Amino acid sequence: MFEIKPILSALLRHKSSTLLIILQIAITFAVVVNGTSIIKQRMDLMSRDTGLVNDKLITLNINSFGKNSDQESNIRADLELLRSLPGVVDAAPMNQIPLSGSGDSSGVAVSQEAHDNQEVTGAGMYRGDSHMLNTLGVKLVAGRLFSEDEVTYTSERPDVKALIITQSLADNLFPNGDALGKLLYFGGGIQVPIVGIVEHMSGSWVSWSSFDNNVLMPMVQLQNFRRYLIRAEDKQAANHLLGEVEKLLIERNRERVVTGVRSMDELIERAYSDDSAMMTILWIVVILLVLITALGIVGIVSFNVNQRIKQIGTRRALGATKADILRYFVTENLLITSLGLFVGIMMTVGFNVFLADQFEMPEFNWALIPIGTLIMFVIGIVSVWLPAQRASKVSPAIATQSI
Amino acid sequence: MLKMTNIKKIFRTDLVETHALRNFSLEVNEGEFVAVTGPSGSGKTTFLNITGMLETFNSGTYMLDDKDVSQLNDNQRSKLRNEKIGFIFQSFNLIPDLNLFDNVDVPLRYRGFSAKERKQRIENALERVGLSARMKHLPSQLSGGQQQRVAIARALAGEPLFLLADEPTGNLDSLMARQVMQLLEEINQQGTTIIMVTHDAELARRAQRNIHIVDGQVSDYQQLQPVLDAQEESEKVAEIAKA
Amino acid sequence: MLSYYLKLSWLSIKRTPILTSLMIVAIGLGIGVSMTVLTVNYMMDKDPIPEKSHQLYHVQLYTYGKGHSNSNTEDQFPVQLTYPDAMNIHHSNVPLRKTRSLSTGFSVIPESADSPPFIESARAIDHQFFDMFKVPFLFGATWDAEIDQSPREVVVINTELNDQLFNGENSVGRTLNLGTVSYTIVGVISSWQPAPKFYDLNNGNFNDSESIFIPFSLLPIHEIPSWGNNNGWKNENVNSYQDKLASEIMWNQYWVELPNEEIKFAYLQWIEGYISEQQKIGRFQHEKAGVSLKNVVQWMKTNQVVPSDNSILVGLSFMFLAVCMINTIGLLLAKFLQRAPEVGVRRALGASRSQIFIQHLVDVSLIGVLGGLLGLALGQLGLLGVKTLYTSYSQLVHMDLTLIVLAIAIALGASITAGMYPAWLICRTNPSVYLKIQ
């Protein structure tokens, strides 16, 4: 590091280009760190556990248009058919499917009074028959499942006798952990006992704050439009069903249209398509930016080397070793990178405070600053290496040549 | 035509002040061939740069063609330089990407001549230095002496009042140096004033007038008869060429 | 002289191919990335119906009871109306045009037995809908005004559905089976895909337009289901479709055309009169009870048509462009400085400062144009990428002439700005310094 002084004076002589590189490194750092921070947040969002047997599930919609015969027996016949198919573990009629982006929600409260005072917690309302929990693959951690005779088939406002809720909702409403057996209030005098708690189950809207708060009800709505969820033995069986199930259902009853035959994996992909698109774009921006900055450093250092060829030759002639020359350029670069990163860290902090202010972003991941710093140093050294290597190969003989 | 009185030029850096010219006075008349000699660092190049208006000066007056140079702005100086002055440098300073034609073209472009006129002048100028056959060559394809002749053609193409040459033979071997000197003499005989800085005492003696600069001042100037007349000179060139 | 400068620029590009390509790539990437992001943003934000966007108003009524509100909108107004309100305010004759609107859908059952039934999205509206939103007709026309009062089974379909069912022939007068009900086709509209889908921003801002349009007046008769949002706040026993029609559930939309401020004012007064009437029968009990009219532009803003992710990307892409520019300035500085001796010669041969300055600006402009062209190509590539990433934006994502010109202008402007400082530096330097014997 004994060379710092001459390097500093050389840098001071080329103030503008030094400043430019510092600024470039700083902005690159700020963008890279904030960009990866957003990427990380989206990644965390997307990798949330759904609580379901994702890869074994497929779902579909039925729109019946026939002069309606008995809807209930129609549904029962459909499910009997589905459950009897080879490779199918279970199937259930449902009013909404987790992660599908559509469905019902309602505000629930711990007492009538609380409900009247708007002290409600939003929750997704999942209605289905007694096979619903098994089909979803959610894990019951307390209480019991719905019994067959608790299930009502109706087109009117149902008389629900039992509820199963997610642990998250239970913790929300009953922080003391005594949710089981308590009543849940829906307003209008409707109150239903909680008979079971499931460990975890994702809701329908991935960006909703009550994503994890869900209520399951033993009830099948008789409507022209309904959804079925099917659990297969494995992914392979699920894939096979995807191609077959529409035909089988239509064959059983032609007065309807089957749409939206999708695997749960596809639903998840669709639910997060904006997030994953954002991630892809950010990755591209971050990588391109790093590339540009690296190329910029290569360009500038190459130019400096070219400009100083004679000087380098002279130094070599005067006894500098190859390593000395290499060290000179690398040290110079490290110095500039450090300055750039210092400014960059300031900018990152400022930028992030601004972003968080404007877009209600989740907490910034401060660990990214040291990681980003390290990465930028590596990039700096890699980009300076090539031209510096070339500089170290300058022959001392050049000193005596005229240009 | 050119008159400097009490020109002072001081270079200031953080550490030192260099008095490159002190009370420098000189008059050059039309048609003269002036050789400037002096030790290294004495201010010869500075003098030439000020003459060519490439450099400003701190005090004194410099009249060029009855115009007070210190009153001119950069644009006017550029124009004057373009029209009245031709530069020849020790290291030729041809533009490496441009072929000979385009190199000679450079001052004419800034002059604003028509394409036809430029072509005519370029061909004439290259003809004069005997390189019209190599118009499309790049400078790197020529010898040093040929490059300097192109530089002279470039300086002449705009038909300047005078040529400023800063050690035009400094980078040439003696044969080439002589050829270039001969060319300059021909040009001078056709009426162009020449001011030439040189280290070569023999070449200097061939000029009509010698100025010796020491420490930023004219220490001595003398009017000389050409040591050799043009006839003798060409013989000598031929001799060296044979050897 | 310009051609001379261009020639010199070309020579200098040839002399420093690597440095020049680095700059072109830097500018190209900067432009490409920011153009991609800006195009998406611009297209999302673009006024979809500029001639009328300030005359078409979406009507919102604050029908909540005491203690209720909508936390999803800034002014807490619910985005949709109840059926009774949609019916009642339809009596006003103040607006030039007006339409009720509901997103719905049907199973379409083709005449021929071998083609299977399929699902199509549809919209229940009034006859002025097409005029209001400037929907062009290919065959026929909208239904008669009286049908909005005394409903009949008529339908307008779009050209795509007409192609599918009737091979593109004039199908006016023919029958369309929606579920179990037969409708008579009265009109076929040409392709019409406003993006964003401004007339319904509650069911996917960039979804496709519907292919079937039926009279809103058919709602109670055929119990037309809602395919959109249904929001309730009141505890009501809603056991049937008729219950829903009478309920406080908000599931209908309403648009009016108010050609000037006077009419708008008159309409506001009319609605306020309606609200106070309703208050007498116990509705609109919230202290904020009132009306909000938002024109197309305001409605797009309220519904955040441009997602906040986009704003982040716009910010990042400008920082990206900034880095590319700074990078270019650095490289230009290097390139020009390398050329300093040549500039010295030119100055000695009579070039003025401004001539040197202009020469270098021409130089950077050439690089800027090349970078801009590369940027356009990369932008197209980027948009192709955006299309695959966001399938719903596909029809949104294309560069129009404005954007292409803008891209080149930004590239040129940015590179000239970037070149300004190096060019100034080089034209200021004392030529004699570079003429020295090395």
Ligand SMILES: Nc1ncnc2c1ncn2[C@@H]1O[C@H](COP(=O)(O)OP(=O)(O)O)[C@@H](O)[C@H]1O
């Ligand atoms: N740009 C400059 N900055 C500082 N000092 C200079 C500069 N140019 C020339 N000098 C000084 O001025 C003096 C005269 O220089 P110059 O005219 O080049 O001498 P010569 O051409 O006679 O060798 C020298 O001492 C030199 O160091």
Ligand SMILES: [Mg+2]
């Ligand atoms: Mg000198």
